[in-house]
């Protein structure tokens with residue numbers, strides 16, 4: 001669904017005030033004092049700031065507990081504890097992926113996200129349940145958010161026979177991206193895991209987005225194998241490494257050569273700016289020319305109780321985690337959550353410029369930095385020229 005709209009007196013990216021004329025879902029003109037064409041709705045921008053739609057570049061729509069009874073988390077400390085606990089309890093907790101993904105999608109839209117990349121579990125206990133559910137939401141809520149799916153072997157790929165065949169089925173079903181997970185720490189077979197997922201990328205001509213939680217030397221080793229395959233298979237610009245905690249290692253002799261290669265191979269990094277000690281250094285990556293995006297990751301799921309799908313808050317977390325204090329540094333966090341995500345998701349018609357899709361958020365504030373700091377709930381969210389959320393109320397509801 002596309003629409004026409006004239007937004008008066010708004011400040012694109014906190015610049016000078018002007019009008020934005022949207023025709024058929026695209027930004028047709030940005031200028032002062034545009035005459036309203038007949039029949040076109042007019043929205044008063046009130047001198048507020050317009051930013052391009054927020055990009056939730058890493059989440060798990062299929063597994064949020066949003067709207068379900070409160071889940072008391074008593075899960076063990078290891079990654080495998082969380083993986084097994086979730087898989088074993090999904091049906092007991094009635095985590096219907098179609099309903100849960102719809103709930104999180106509406107919440108994301110309310111907070112200003114116009115694009116979502118969602119990893120979706122593929123495992124031998126649940127088969128295509130998650131993929132089919134999130135695809136139902138992708139198709140049913142296309143008017144408020146664009147969603148792309150990553151087929152994600154959350155429980156491991158080779159350690160659970162049958163998963164690779166399901167991953168293949170998920171790609172056939174229309175997942176846009178191949179996922180992967182800790183080739184050393186979970187599958188304990190880095191070569192086998194990476195050859196399998198890169199094989200799927202080759203078969204379907206799709207990009208890769210791999211979860212890499214492995215720390216220090218182990219993570220660096222896996223990253224090296226990923227870069228080796230990216231180079232050999234001509235997948236420059238088609239690989240994202242999510243989390244990449246090893247880049248937060250304090251040893252420059254380990255990290256610097258990795259960053260140089262990431263830049264050379266145009267491999268993107270996704271960071272949630274986690275509170276744990278090792279996290280990718282955002283400014284250093286950007287300075288090296290690496291594309292960086294961010295995401296909420298799991299929102300109120302069996303892994304943890306936090307999250308509200310607010311990518312402006314995520315920009316603040318990036319600032320806090322990276323010790324950003326200057327305005328130009330804080331603004332980098334917002335860049336990561338907008339244009340950075342769009343670059344990673346290869347959204348061609350993204351941005352506040354004539355000819356681009358009219359996906360934007362209007363928020364009160366003096367500067368971009370102030371937007372991040374105050375995170376006003378007074379947001380107007382425009383998707384393809386239509387106001388889809390206003391001050392916390394969406395045009396859509398979820399079951």
Ligand SMILES: [Zn+2]
Nearest residue numbers: 119211297298
């Ligand atoms: Zn994740």
